[in-house]
Amino acid sequence: MKTKIYKNNFTMMNKKIAILTLSLALAFTSCKKEEKQEETPTEEVKTEEVSGLKIISDSTKVSWTAYKTTDKVAVGGSFKQIELKGTQNGTTPETVLEGALFSIPVSSLFTNNEDRDSKLKTIFFAALKNTEIIGGAFNFRDGKCLLTLTLNDVTKQMEVPYTFENNKFAINSTINLDDFGGQAAIEAINKACYDLHKGADGVSKTWSEVAITGSVQFE
Numbered sequence: 667m668k669t670k671i672y673k674n675n676f677t678m679m680n681k682k683i684a685i686l687t688l689s690l691a692l693a694f695t696s697c698k699k700e701e702k703q704e705e706t707p708t709e710e711v712k713t714e715e716v717s718g719l720k721i722i723s724d725s726t727k728v729s730w731t732a733y734k735t736t737d738k739v740a741v742g743g744s745f746k747q748i749e750l751k752g753t754q755n756g757t758t759p760e761t762v763l764e765g766a767l768f769s770i771p772v773s774s775l776f777t778n779n780e781d782r783d784s785k786l787k788t789i790f791f792a793a794l795k796n797t798e799i800i801g802g803a804f805n806f807r808d809g810k811c812l813l814t815l816t817l818n819d820v821t822k823q824m825e826v827p828y829t830f831e832n833n834k835f836a837i838n839s840t841i842n843l844d845d846f847g848g849q850a851a852i853e854a855i856n857k858a859c860y861d862l863h864k865g866a867d868g869v870s871k872t873w874s875e876v877a878i879t880g881s882v883q884f885e
Contacts (some may be wrong), residue, residue, distance in 0.1 A: 686766070718757050725883035726750050728770060733864030733873035742784075743777035745770045745800075750882065759835040759884065760806040770800040789858045793851035795817040811837060820846045836881040842876045 684708050699716045704885045729744040749769045756762045772791050777783055801813040813827040814821060826839040843852060856863055856872035 673774050698863040718755050719759065720885040721750070721753060721762065722883045722885050726768075726881070728878070728880045730879070733875060734859070734863040734871065736867055736869050736871050737865045738873060739865070741782075743775060743776045743783075744770075746776050747771050749772035759882075760811075762866070762884070763804045763835065763882075764806055766804050768802055768804075772797050772800060785855065785858050788849050790807050790855040793854045796850065813837065813839070815841065815844075815846075817846045818848055818851075820845065833884040834881055834883065836879065838877070838879050840875055840877050843876060848874065 668808045716881060726748045727744070728748050729742065731740050731742045733740055747770065750766055752765055752767045753762050754764055754766075756764075772787060775785070775786055775791075776782055797818065800815070800817055802813060803813070805812040805823075810825050812823050813826045814823045824839070824841070828835065828837045830836075840848045843849075852872050852874055856870060859872070863872055865871070
């Protein structure tokens with residue numbers, strides 16, 4: 667009788683030990699899984715969107731129109747190199763170009779006529795002071811564009827009309843070379859091109875007014 671009781675007790679004890687062992691194993695396995703998940707958390711990567719106008723590289727253009735003869739016949743040209751620096755970040759052309767500086771090498775002058783190009787560089791601009799570079803700046807006040815221009819060692823600020831259409835900023839204006847002390851340069855180029863600047867009336871004339879157009883393309 668005692669043997670049976672001992673066997674029963676022993677059997678029950680083995681069952682309890684087995685259940686306890688299984689419980690510990692499950693608990694240990696569960697902890698390991700939780701620890702593994704904590705070791706590899708998922709991080710959300712955030713990216714900032716950059717907005718605003720950007721100037722398209724090499725899109726800055728400057729052209730000019732001078733006049734000859736008493737009939738005021740137009741002679742057009744451009745500058746092939748324009749450096750624009752000091753621009754800002756912004757969503758409007760006024761914000762981007764506020765305080766921007768430009769410099770134009772006179773050597774980049776182009777009229778599609780080599781003889782005319784040479785005369786303008788070696789005679790007209792040679793009669794002016796420090797004109798290897800034509801420089802200036804943009805400023806905007808109360809909806810107006812103010813262009814600062816330095817030519818012949820004379821710096822002047824003038825209001826110029828401007829437009830912004832199809833992401834293109836453009837200015838169109840007229841400068842008078844007399845305002846920059848350019849009389850000697852006008853006389854020099856008129857003398858060099860005396861016959862070419864004669865009109866039907868036989869009068870040779872080179873005008874002091876020069877129309878200028880500048881533009882820059884945004885994206």
